[in-house]
Amino acid sequence: MLRIIDRYIIGKFLATFFLTIALLLSIAIVFDISEKIDNFVTKGASAKEIIFDYYLNFVMYYGNLFSAMIVFIATIFFTSRMTANTEIVAILTGGVSFRRLMWPYFIAATILAGISWGLGNYVIPKTNVTRLNFEHTYISGKNQKDRFKDIHRQIKPGHIVYFENYNTERNSGYHFTYEVFANHAMQSKLKADFIKLDTTKNTWTLDNYSIRTIDSTGKEHLSSGRQLDTVFDFKAAEIVPRLFTIEMMNTPELNEFIEKEKIRGSENLNYYLIEKYRRTSWPAATYILVLIGVSLCSKKTRGGLGLNIALGLAICVAYIFFMQISTTFATLGNFSPLMAVWFPNIVFSFIALYMYYIAPK
Incomplete structure (x- = not known):
């Protein structure tokens, strides 16, 4: 049964997360509009299409894509505030163990990770259909990217098709x-x-x-x-399956598509596998980053909130860097796509456990 302090931490966690994601996405929308306003005007996109077909789905896609990072930033922000107000110290000196203190954090993380998993596997692939079609019509345009040369495809075992040129x-x-x-x-x-x-x-x-x-x-x-x-x-x-078409498939559809591509010997198979595994690894990263955030911010430091946020952003950059490097090795080398996607989580799991070990108890 949840105690008052559990409900308090969960409420602070969720409120800070949704406030942070609203602020960051609002800034992202402002920058995106300033960059694409010329395309909207010259290509005749209506206000309804811009708002409902593009930016509504834009918010869902990018909000879910960076949800683990935003959870991390939110954890650092409100935990640092609690530490500065000596609330964490009062909880620990009141007889609550550090492990017990993590319970409400992981309950909130489970709620957000579950929402992220459901959106990423089933909801967002469908909303991406509208968003990507809008981008193709009003932003990227119809150009030479629709034309492909020297296409070899194994449609099914023993059945090979070839196109010298193909226009999608x-x-x-x-x-x-x-x-x-x-x-x-x-x-x-x-x-x-x-x-x-x-x-x-x-x-x-x-x-x-x-x-x-x-x-x-x-x-x-x-x-x-x-x-x-x-x-x-x-x-x-x-x-010619475009790379963005996999973003329009829910996970069961993607699994079926990948099995067909294995038979056809697709050269883009690693891209498809990375997309599949990423839909699970990003929600799982929520727990790792929450553990790092609480362990980092549960002790008062001379730099206070500013230093904690700076360290948090540095960790976010390092995580994204690890993810980019590992996926590059998977797509251009012989690195397993499964390991490429989960490698940052494995590395940062050890970092999280170490920070948890040295955190004040």
Whole structure:
């Protein structure tokens, strides 16, 4: 059963967190508007689209992305205030152990980590659809990034497609081939000079096509034509999955997508795995950073609140630096994506335990 002091700390924790996140996101919105106002005006974005399609989802996305850091800053801020007012000293000298003092902190951290986990795995991927479509329409624009060259994809085992050029905006490509292999031998090969998806019928139209098939006796059969309408076992979005499309998938969808990409031998597989593991590692970091924050600020220092905040920001920068370095090794090297995402948490767990050990009891 929660004591009065538990409810007091939880209330202070949550109130400080939501005040801090509101202030930081308000500042972020002001800077973002000043940077993108020209795009909004020149490309004709309405006030309703800017507010509800972009900034409402902007707040959810970035608020959740940096929630662990904001929890850390909030912990440092209100714990330093309690220490300066000798509230922490009074609690400890009143017979409450330091371990018992951590209970309300971890209860509040569990509430915030649970909210962050639910948002990151299920809610924000859906709100990202609106936000990223707005960015693509009014900010980043439609440009050469929609065009890709020399695409090789294994759609399913033994089925290989190739595009010399592919335009994701128009769902069309040039110099297309579809090869089918079985027992390390080619069974058929379809070629076309141009291919385009008819989104109304969900069929592909091939221009100047030729089909080569090889039967069980090894005899070849050739056929060709001017135009052919057909269907394939792949979707247009699967040809060139953009990196931001994984941000639009909830975790079950992402897991299914990753399994398909493993079969296809996707070169971006590590990016997808990092996104998957990050959705759990960020909420877990909440507990680690809370333990560091309380251990750091539970003792009075000559620098007071200012010094604690400075140290807290330095730790945040170090955490982000570790995360960036480890994910870079995972995407560009042979480092495991799972270890890359969790490595900062592992390192800072030892730091947190050490700071807890030396904290005044």
